[in-house]
Amino acid sequence: MVTLGEQAVISQFNLTSYLKERQKVVEEALEQSLPIIRPEKIYESMRYSLLAGGKRLRPILCLTTCELMNGTLEMAMPTACALEMIHTMSLIHDDLPAMDNDDYRRGKLTNHKVYGEDIAILAGDGLLAYAFEFVATQTRNVAPQKIIEVIARLGRTVGAAGLVGGQVLDLESEGRDDITSDTLTFIHTHKTGALLETSVVAGAILAGASEEDIQRLSRYAKNIGLAFQIVDDILDITATQEELGKTAGKDLQAQKATYPSLWGIEESRKQAQALVDDAIAQLAAYGEKAEPLRAIATYIVTRKH
Amino acid sequence: MVTLGEQAVISQFNLTSYLKERQKVVEEALEQSLPIIRPEKIYESMRYSLLAGGKRLRPILCLTTCELMNGTLEMAMPTACALEMIHTMSLIHDDLPAMDNDDYRRGKLTNHKVYGEDIAILAGDGLLAYAFEFVATQTRNVAPQKIIEVIARLGRTVGAAGLVGGQVLDLESEGRDDITSDTLTFIHTHKTGALLETSVVAGAILAGASEEDIQRLSRYAKNIGLAFQIVDDILDITATQEELGKTAGKDLQAQKATYPSLWGIEESRKQAQALVDDAIAQLAAYGEKAEPLRAIATYIVTRKH
Numbered sequence: 001m002v003t004l005g006e007q008a009v010i011s012q013f014n015l016t017s018y019l020k021e022r023q024k025v026v027e028e029a030l031e032q033s034l035p036i037i038r039p040e041k042i043y044e045s046m047r048y049s050l051l052a053g054g055k056r057l058r059p060i061l062c063l064t065t066c067e068l069m070n071g072t073l074e075m076a077m078p079t080a081c082a083l084e085m086i087h088t089m090s091l092i093h094d095d096l097p098a099m100d101n102d103d104y105r106r107g108k109l110t111n112h113k114v115y116g117e118d119i120a121i122l123a124g125d126g127l128l129a130y131a132f133e134f135v136a137t138q139t140r141n142v143a144p145q146k147i148i149e150v151i152a153r154l155g156r157t158v159g160a161a162g163l164v165g166g167q168v169l170d171l172e173s174e175g176r177d178d179i180t181s182d183t184l185t186f187i188h189t190h191k192t193g194a195l196l197e198t199s200v201v202a203g204a205i206l207a208g209a210s211e212e213d214i215q216r217l218s219r220y221a222k223n224i225g226l227a228f229q230i231v232d233d234i235l236d237i238t239a240t241q242e243e244l245g246k247t248a249g250k251d252l253q254a255q256k257a258t259y260p261s262l263w264g265i266e267e268s269r270k271q272a273q274a275l276v277d278d279a280i281a282q283l284a285a286y287g288e289k290a291e292p293l294r295a296i297a298t299y300i301v302t303r304k305h
Numbered sequence: 306m307v308t309l310g311e312q313a314v315i316s317q318f319n320l321t322s323y324l325k326e327r328q329k330v331v332e333e334a335l336e337q338s339l340p341i342i343r344p345e346k347i348y349e350s351m352r353y354s355l356l357a358g359g360k361r362l363r364p365i366l367c368l369t370t371c372e373l374m375n376g377t378l379e380m381a382m383p384t385a386c387a388l389e390m391i392h393t394m395s396l397i398h399d400d401l402p403a404m405d406n407d408d409y410r411r412g413k414l415t416n417h418k419v420y421g422e423d424i425a426i427l428a429g430d431g432l433l434a435y436a437f438e439f440v441a442t443q444t445r446n447v448a449p450q451k452i453i454e455v456i457a458r459l460g461r462t463v464g465a466a467g468l469v470g471g472q473v474l475d476l477e478s479e480g481r482d483d484i485t486s487d488t489l490t491f492i493h494t495h496k497t498g499a500l501l502e503t504s505v506v507a508g509a510i511l512a513g514a515s516e517e518d519i520q521r522l523s524r525y526a527k528n529i530g531l532a533f534q535i536v537d538d539i540l541d542i543t544a545t546q547e548e549l550g551k552t553a554g555k556d557l558q559a560q561k562a563t564y565p566s567l568w569g570i571e572e573s574r575k576q577a578q579a580l581v582d583d584a585i586a587q588l589a590a591y592g593e594k595a596e597p598l599r600a601i602a603t604y605i606v607t608r609k610h
Contacts, residue, residue, distance in 0.1 A: 038491070042465045042473045093430060098422035117403035118476055121426065125398060126465040128430065132437045133460025136453045144449035148441045151456055155438025160347045160431040168347045171423055186343070 015295040045123040058083040062203040071207025078138035082131035089127040166191025179257035193225035223279035230272040233258035320600040350428040363388040367508040376512025383443035387436035394432040471495025484562035498530035528584035535577040538563035
């Protein structure tokens with residue numbers, strides 16, 4: 001799929017330093033997005049999880065796509081922050097004792113371990129509500145109709161038609177050995193894919209992209225979202241085989257259905273590569289400007305952790 | 306505050322039948338707002354609580370104010386439904402074991418008792434996200450900038466600056482005997498007052514009301530919201546004295562600070578009446594058309610349960 005000319009450009013593009021620079025901009029915006037007022041405890045709890053690090057992939061995808069479609073960083077930044085607020089909220093609620101019951105995330109205690117279950121539930125609610133308020137009040141130089149489109153997509157992405165629906169089917173599927181690849185794909189397209197797709201598409205909408213461009217970028221995003229999950233599943237197995245001393249695969253322990261358990265590792269690798277190839281093919285019309293999105297797609301299948 | 310001419314009009318206006326007719330319209334809209342798709346369980350859980358009855362006061366206030374400001378029911382109906390989704394979400398999460406741990410609400414088992422804690426948390430998240438999606442996708446014949454204003458207000462009303470913040474301070478205050486009337490008012494203006502105010506103000510914004518009208522209606526709503534809470538506190542005490550055989554006051558049991566505990570019952574009654582008088586005074590300019598809002602205000606201080 002990649003021609004020799006494009007290959008040369010790829011090798012010149014430094015994804016690591018690109019992501020690092022973008023992460024810094026996003027961290028600064030997030031830091032300023034949520035000042036502490038009364039009652040302080042809830043704001044501290046929200047900030048604890050929102051500013052706990054992470055790749056900031058969703059905000060970066062949003063900013064990058066907005067720029068690709070000739071928008072500015074400023075147009076997309078409030079939505080970029082909102083995407084991270086929504087992602088953070090879903091992590092806080094997923095970690096609760098009534099859900100996955102996790103004590104640690106990214107090496108730090110989970111929100112409810114620090115602030116208690118009641119505050120953790122409320123911190124998630126607060127971040128979710130604030131995400132919509134933030135887009136509605138902070139977005140500049142974008143036509144109101146476009147802002148409404150983005151808000152509609154964000155809502156759909158979090159709700160029962162998105163994250164929430166994916167998490168429900170995930171909870172229902174645990175410990176069952178009759179999960180089909182259809183169900184598995186439903187879970188992942190809703191639980192992780194939908195927010196990645198919205199990150200990309202929202203950036204395009206805010207920049208005023210055409211329906212055709214939005215379709216292409218949506219397909220790009222859907223493909224990398226699913227490829228990301230397949231690679232995650234593969235790494236959960238191979239990382240335990242290759243890196244001695246590491247805990248055995250978490251998915252195996254939890255008896256979770258995964259792509260390798262349905263297709264085998266080799267076929268899973270092939271499927272992930274095919275998805276990434278198709279994702280990159282969607283970017284053909286955009287030339288050199290699409291390098292960041294191409295590099296992110298390539299990184300997804302080549303990453304080692 | 307009420308002149309003789311107005312008094313005559315009030316006696317002609319039948320609030321009970323007005324509320325009944327409006328409730329019916331709202332119930333129909335809510336019934337249609339949330340079709341069941343895959344995964345069915347989460348939609349059933351969301352519908353279980355959303356369609357569990359109740360006065361539908363928030364949607365009715367929104368519709369009524371929109372009409373008062375010469376808007377149509379159609380303009381306000383999606384926001385009216387969203388207000389009830391948000392209110393329902395706050396009840397589901399407040400009832401959770403980690404919060405108030407209630408088994409029953411309006412005579413029915415609470416959401417988590419029927420569907421489990423995990424689904425109840427997700428149903429709340431789903432309703433909250435859907436509220437924003439619903440306003441953004443379903444509102445017709447309203448300028449996009451007004452829709453964004455309403456979304457911004459809804460977000461602020463649910464988040465740490467509203468419902469969530471009020472609930473946090475309420476949880477922190479339980480069992481303490483040093484709660485000031487300032488703190489008590491902070492709790493109520495955030496936990497219940499903010500959503501009532503937004504119900505009224507959103508209806509006005511959608512109808513294209515002037516800043517002056519919005520200010521008046523906002524003051525009306527703030528006053529009836531606080532009066533409603535004071536009367537709630539009074540009824541929690543007096544209902545136990547008057548109606549033999551009923552459970553002792555829930556607030557007393559929970560050692561909650563209330564207005565009667567700070568001010569005494571007589572002074573609380575006076576304050577509630579003063580707030581309602583001021584609320585009704587805000588409506589002076591609107592004549593007969595404001596009868597529903599006047600009657601709702603009067604009902605708040607005269608109700609017996």
